Amino acid sequence: MQRTPSPYPSPPRGEGKGEGRFGHWNFVFGIYLEFGLPARSLSLALNPENGQTHLKPTFCKQNAPAKAGIWNLGFLFLLLFILFPMGCQRSKAGITVAGSTSVEPFAELLAEEYMSRHPESHIYVQGGGSTAGIEAVITRAAHIGMSSRNLIGDENKLYTVTIAKDAIAVIVHPLNPIENLSLDQIRNAFSGKIQNWKELGGSNRPIDIVTREEGSGTRESFQKFVMRKEDINLGALVQDSNGAVRQVIATDPKAIGYISLGLVNDQVKAVTISGVEPNLRNVYNRKYTLVRPFLFVFNGEPAGAAKSFLDFVLSPPAQKLLLKEGLVPVLQEPD
Amino acid sequence: MAMKEKIIEKILLLTAFSSIFILGLITFFIFKEGLPLILKIGIKAFLLGEKWIPSKGLFGVFPMIVSSFWVTFGALLLGIPLGLACAIFLSELIPPSVGLLLRPAIQLLAAIPSVIYGFWGLIVLVPLIQNHFGGPGLSILAGSLVLGFMILPTIITISEDSLKALPPTYKAGALALGATHWQTIWRVLIPAARSGVVASVILGMGRAIGETMAMIMILGNAVKMPTSFLDSARTLTTNIGIEMGYASGDHRQALFATGVVLFFIIMALNTLAISLSRRRVH
Numbered sequence: 165m166q167r168t169p170s171p172y173p174s175p176p177r178g179e180g181k182g183e184g185r186f187g188h189w190n191f192v193f194g195i196y197l198e199f200g201l202p203a204r205s206l207s208l209a210l211n212p213e214n215g216q217t218h219l220k221p222t223f224c225k226q227n228a229p230a231k232a233g234i235w236n237l238g239f240l241f242l243l244l245f246i247l248f249p250m251g252c253q254r255s256k257a258g259i260t261v262a263g264s265t266s267v268e269p270f271a272e273l274l275a276e277e278y279m280s281r282h283p284e285s286h287i288y289v290q291g292g293g294s295t296a297g298i299e300a301v302i303t304r305a306a307h308i309g310m311s312s313r314n315l316i317g318d319e320n321k322l323y324t325v326t327i328a329k330d331a332i333a334v335i336v337h338p339l340n341p342i343e344n345l346s347l348d349q350i351r352n353a354f355s356g357k358i359q360n361w362k363e364l365g366g367s368n369r370p371i372d373i374v375t376r377e378e379g380s381g382t383r384e385s386f387q388k389f390v391m392r393k394e395d396i397n398l399g400a401l402v403q404d405s406n407g408a409v410r411q412v413i414a415t416d417p418k419a420i421g422y423i424s425l426g427l428v429n430d431q432v433k434a435v436t437i438s439g440v441e442p443n444l445r446n447v448y449n450r451k452y453t454l455v456r457p458f459l460f461v462f463n464g465e466p467a468g469a470a471k472s473f474l475d476f477v478l479s480p481p482a483q484k485l486l487l488k489e490g491l492v493p494v495l496q497e498p499d
Numbered sequence: 500m501a502m503k504e505k506i507i508e509k510i511l512l513l514t515a516f517s518s519i520f521i522l523g524l525i526t527f528f529i530f531k532e533g534l535p536l537i538l539k540i541g542i543k544a545f546l547l548g549e550k551w552i553p554s555k556g557l558f559g560v561f562p563m564i565v566s567s568f569w570v571t572f573g574a575l576l577l578g579i580p581l582g583l584a585c586a587i588f589l590s591e592l593i594p595p596s597v598g599l600l601l602r603p604a605i606q607l608l609a610a611i612p613s614v615i616y617g618f619w620g621l622i623v624l625v626p627l628i629q630n631h632f633g634g635p636g637l638s639i640l641a642g643s644l645v646l647g648f649m650i651l652p653t654i655i656t657i658s659e660d661s662l663k664a665l666p667p668t669y670k671a672g673a674l675a676l677g678a679t680h681w682q683t684i685w686r687v688l689i690p691a692a693r694s695g696v697v698a699s700v701i702l703g704m705g706r707a708i709g710e711t712m713a714m715i716m717i718l719g720n721a722v723k724m725p726t727s728f729l730d731s732a733r734t735l736t737t738n739i740g741i742e743m744g745y746a747s748g749d750h751r752q753a754l755f756a757t758g759v760v761l762f763f764i765i766m767a768l769n770t771l772a773i774s775l776s777r778r779r780v781h
Contacts, residue, residue, distance in 0.1 A: 265744070293744030372635040377720070378553045379745025387554075395552065401637055401731050402720035404741045415626055416635050 258286025259469045263297020263310030264381050265405050266330065266424050267458050270489055271310055277485060278476050285469055294381040298322070301463045307470045309461035312381030323462040327477050329492040331425035332386055332454040333434035333442045335410070337417040342366045344436045350390055353420060356397035361418065373400040374412050374421035382406065385456040386422050426490030447492045458491065529762060533755035545756060551722045553742070553750040560757055562724045566639070566732035567764070569725055570714070571707040573643025574650055578703055581647070582654030583689075583696065589655065590662040591684055609652035617713030620645040625717060632729055637719030640728040645713055650703035657702060661695020662688055698776035705768045708761070711736040735761045 261271050268291045275287035292300070297309035298319055315324060334350055336342055342364060345353075352358040354373050362368045375396050376383035387396070403409045406423040413419045414431035425442050428434045434442050437452070446452040466474050476482055483493035537545050540558055548559020589601065620641055629636030669691055673683040689696065719731025720741055733741075739754045739761075746754055 291744070295745045295747045296743075299747065377741045377745065379742060379747070379750060381745075398550070398552075398723040399721050399731070401635055402722070402733070402741060404715065404720075404744070408716075411621070412635070412637065416629060419635065 258288055259307040259473060260288045260290065260300075260305070261308040261310060261460075261473075262290040262292055262300045262306040263461070264294040264312040264458075265291045266312040266382055267310035270328070270426070270458070270486060270491060273485060273489065274477055274482055275473075277482065278473055281476070282472070285472075287473060293379065295379060298461055301461050304463060307462075308466075308473070309459075311459040311461055312456060313384045314457065315459070315461070319461075323465055325460045325462075325466075325474060325478070326457045326494055327460050327474075328458045328483070328486045328494055329447065329455050330458055331442055331444075331447045331452055331492065332382060332389070332422050332456065333425045333428050334390075334420065334422050334437065334454075335413050335428060335432040335434050336420050337413055338431070338433045339417050340366060340433065342435060344439060346438045347390055350420075350437070351392070351394055354391060354396050354400070355394045356399065369418045372416055372419040373397060374409050374416075374419050375400045375402055376409065376422075377402050377404050380404075381456070382422065382424065385454070389454045390422075424490075428490075444487070444490070444492055455492070526762070529755055529758045532752055533757075533759040536749060536752035536756045537759065539749075546760070549724060551738070553746070553753060556749065558749075558753040558756070560735065560738070560760060562722060563733050563735045563738050563757070564760065566718075566725055567708055567734040567736075570639055570642045570646060570718070570732065570734055571704055573639060573728065574646035574707045575700065575704060577644060577647030578650045578654055578707075579700055582651050582699070582703070583658060585651070585655045586658035586662060586696075586699075587684055587689075589659045591680070591688070605652050605655055608648070609656075613649065613710060613713040614716070616645050616649055617716035620713060620717040628729070634729040635719060635731060637717055637731050638729045639718065639725055639732050642714055642718045642732070643728070645717060646707045646710060649710060649713065650706050653703040653706055654699045657699035658692070658696045661692040661699070664695070665691050694775050698772045701768050701772040701775065705765055705772070708734070708764060708768070709736060711740045715740050735764075 261275065268289060272289045275289050279285060279287060290306070294309075294311040294313050297306065298311055298315065300306035301309035301322060302319075309322075311324075312330065315322060334345065340361075342361070345364065349358070349364055353364065353371055354375070356373075358364060359371055360368060361371055364371075373396070376386075383396075401412060401419075403412055403421075406427045409421045409423050410427060410429070410432055413421050423432075425434070425447075428442075436442070437454070440446055440451045442452050442454070447455055460474060460477070462470065462474075465471075478494070487493045536558070540548075540556075545558060545560060546564070547561050548557065549561050550557045550559050551562070585605070589598065593601065624641045624644055625636035625638075627636075628634070628638060628641055632640070665688060669687055670683055673687040674680070678686065714734055714737045718733060718737060720733045720737055721731035722733050722738075723730075725732045735757050738757050742750070743754055
């Protein structure tokens with residue numbers, strides 16, 4: 165029998181026709197069914213002999229011939245062995261950037277741009293949060309960590325570069341008549357001292373405050389700049405990303421929250437703070453004070469591909485890109 | 500051939516044990532990471548503390564335990580009557596042609612990813628609740644409604660199976676004694692299948708308590724003791740899900756400790772379900 169040489173041992177054609185080629189799908193699909201439909205896999209059966217009911221897992225109803233089963237199993241292991249190293253190789257080829265969900269969308273954009281200029285390189289951008297990113301850098305699971313908060317304690321040993329600055333905007337529903345709030349008013353609303361829009365000059369409705377989860381870089385900055393020593397009311401709604409906060413504010417006319425200035429769109433309205441409009445110009449000339457750094461964190465001096473990516477991020481075209489996306493570049497002045 | 504059989508047998512044995520091994524590993528790590536914090540701040544302060552402010556070292560999960568049960572209770576209010584009615588219909592009253600459509604549909608309900616349920620709740624239910632009942636809409640009510648639908652497949656399939664597994668003599672006997680079909684169902688079949696039905700409810704409860712993604716999206720995640728169905732709430736699972744990305748140090752351990760609490764609740768529910776389903780029918 166003539167066969168073209170193949171790098172992998174292929175399962176022999178089954179004796180019964182139609183069995184060999186796709187027989188393994190029975191098995192794989194059976195597994196899929198078992199795990200895809202959890203309710204079905206535990207079925208209750210009554211034992212007719214002793215009148216007892218018991219939970220019993222049902223398994224693939226199709227009885228594939230025993231011989232095919234062997235090869236099915238073999239195929240599955242083969243699949244594992246082929247896929248496993250493939251997965252490892254993939255992550256080794258490029259550099260991994262992980263961390264703050266606030267920085268993530270911008271890093272993705274930069275990575276895309278970088279990869280179009282350097283087709284041979286791969287940059288994998290992952291979220292997870294500032295702390296997770298920093299931890300990943302420490303354990304060397306990621307080459308670059310993204311952080312939207314300043315480093316604390318032991319973390320200061322790491323090498324950090326500010327890649328841009330980001331303003332935090334206080335946002336309300338577009339139909340909310342409120343245009344301007346002072347820092348004190350915002351603080352009182354978030355601490356729960358003021359619970360009705362009437363007290364802020366709006367209509368007579370309760371205030372729904374929306375905040376970020378504990379540990380979020382955005383929340384930490386908001387706490388530092390706005391709340392200072394006061395606590396955010398425990399009754400506040402908590403959302404775990406800028407986008408989720410924006411979504412809640414966009415659908416709730418009574419809500420107030422805070423997100424990255426770069427992510428404000430026409431679904432929500434950013435209020436002026438003591439008359440200062442949150443925009444890049446005001447951030448740049450330091451009139452608008454709710455500003456925090458976006459950091460790249462390295463374990464030791466950046467080198468190789470990571471260094472090359474960092475250089476690109478700090479280069480004028482990349483910074484211009486960030487400016488266009490609503491961040492404050494570290495290099496040049498916005499026009 | 501016998502040799503081959505032996506090898507296959509061993510491989511399967513290994514695979515079967517690997518799942519137990521992994522379960523053991525997970526359990527070990529949850530306890531290893533979580534227990535030190537519980538012991539550090541005290542079991543009572545952890546379980547009954549009403550304030551969760553990790554930045555100040557306050558880790559009280561009581562509101563989350565209460566919220567978890569509150570949301571689950573709401574889901575059962577919807578899920579039990581609907582699920583049981585559906586199971587009765589499927590096992591006793593259904594014309595075969597409808598069954599061909601209905602059964603796969605119910606199974607599909609189980610296969611929908613929870614994030615889709617959450618998204619649907621967020622887009623459809625939340626604004627509805629906001630407009631008709633007031634409040635932010637992100638609430639226990641919204642969560643309970645969505646969870647109620649999510650646990651339906653569990654309740655329906657297991658209840659239906661337990662109804663179908665009854666010896667046909669029960670039904671024949673009741674009908675022969677002059678009971679109507681409905682009387683037979685309500686007075687004979689349901690009581691006889693009671694243990695299976697109860698087990699299905701408890702398994703549904705387990706699913707409800709463990710649900711995370713959909714709940715993060717529609718509960719609002721406020722960390723305070725809920726006082727009404729329109730309040731925002733945070734369950735044990737969503738507490739872990741929402742904060743794990745940024746947690747470190749004690750905060751991270753506290754999330755594992757939340758997992759320990761969850762572990763005990765789920766263990767208790769599953770043990771209950773299994774012991775109930777093993778009980779003699781009559």
